[in-house]
Amino acid sequence: MRETDIEALRQLPLFENATAETLRVATAGALLQPFPAETTLLIEGAPSDCLYVLLDGQVELHASWNGSDTVLSIARPVSMFILAAIVLDADALMSARTLERSLIAMIPGDAVRTAMRLDPHFAGAVARELAGGYRGMVRSTKNIKLRNNSARLANYLLTLRAAGGFGAVVRLPYDKRVIASLLGMTPESLSRSFSALGTQGILVSGPVVTIRDVSALEAIAKPDPLIDMHAPRCAEIRADTDAEIWASEQTRTSCR
Amino acid sequence: MRETDIEALRQLPLFENATAETLRVATAGALLQPFPAETTLLIEGAPSDCLYVLLDGQVELHASWNGSDTVLSIARPVSMFILAAIVLDADALMSARTLERSLIAMIPGDAVRTAMRLDPHFAGAVARELAGGYRGMVRSTKNIKLRNNSARLANYLLTLRAAGGFGAVVRLPYDKRVIASLLGMTPESLSRSFSALGTQGILVSGPVVTIRDVSALEAIAKPDPLIDMHAPRCAEIRADTDAEIWASEQTRTSCR
DNA sequence: GTGCATGTTTGATGTGGATCAAGTAGCAGC
């Protein structure tokens, strides 16, 4: 990777405050590579050789069992994935697939682990990143175990609205079938849940959703700060399951 | 806490290889306290003041939304909980409640974060612990999103069997209603799932389950190493969601 | 434009599992 490309990695909270030396060690042997859409980068069960950093595009993280498949998270720039597997040098638990043409940095796992050993501050940053990811998964589990399809969809729309600056119009960031799987339902059920929301002032036109009555939507969603990320925010969502980092960052730095 | 009590914390992978100094810093101001059964230690949404280490007993980690409640994990000795919240100095996402009389060490969060800053090796141990917890949550999410009630129960029984040395008889470690919630179903459904397994050579008598035909059970469970922890193991399960650590440890040390 | 693939919606139907309700078993206290 070129020097300027490596600097791009500083957009990650993980490398934000890293010393030049740590960044050099951590990214030794890293590659920057574009991938076409619909490309499988990693299959679950495979050893995790390198940490992936998504610089541009979209990557779906999914898993399968017994012939069926579910989307666990979607990475959006700039974010990384399979950090946990890298830290433990373990097999990946998810598969990764590009949804669109994506620019991805691949950092050898050894380099990351070496940097953790050498730089306590970096190891701390890794720990905070993983803590955020863990909490994202806890939120996701609560979402799935406690809420029904309508409530999950309603909260998802509120999350998008918050991420998009609280406008009345939100744009669905990926195909509805992907959203359906992410929300733990079938595409048919998502479609029906959308039309059920039609009576509550939600208009859907392709990927564009218009929210005419936020309080009606909230009445269905019953949002909860311990599950959702609807709070006013400064940064964009980077991935559905590791959005915790900025949430705590934000608290500390008062949205600056 | 007394010197000898602090040594007990070394049973945690987190402190296993910590220097005496790090252990001293990390546990500064820690308290050791017994709690009666059915005691709420922590309510979700509360600031996480200290890291809890369960030395004896059982603690249920649960969460609620809109009047309903679900068990997310159960901590068994020796394990810790709410590490992620401590690392980020964030509000707890789960409530914690003792299921039986429990002996618990409470370590101030500041001390843990200070130790992370001072000792890179300790920060690395925290990162590995969190990585294990994250992966446990990923497994749990896959379990819930991909499998039905029967498959979840069947795999749960296989997990207990593996943890108990692969004997034909396993003992349910907690009340069935707790297991039901942990597995994401109602007590009624758990009861019916158990009786459905009766035709497959599973006998249930109170907390004792006899597995007469493992392959029949496996045919229902379709166990998957990327979801379950059925593999032969040396250590006991410490908690349902952070059992990943020993799995990787074990790989490295060949079960020694 | 036509043709074809892919994604989405709509309709009909089925079912896994929740809910509601009653009954039973186990156990502590007396």
Place this chain on the structure above:
DNA sequence: GCTGCTACTTGATCCACATCAAACATGCAC
């Protein structure tokens, strides 16, 4: 023993959601 409490089971019913199937849209290749 009896009483009361709690956990669990069993039965009847219901409903949220999945499944199956067909129609409909959208976009692209040509």
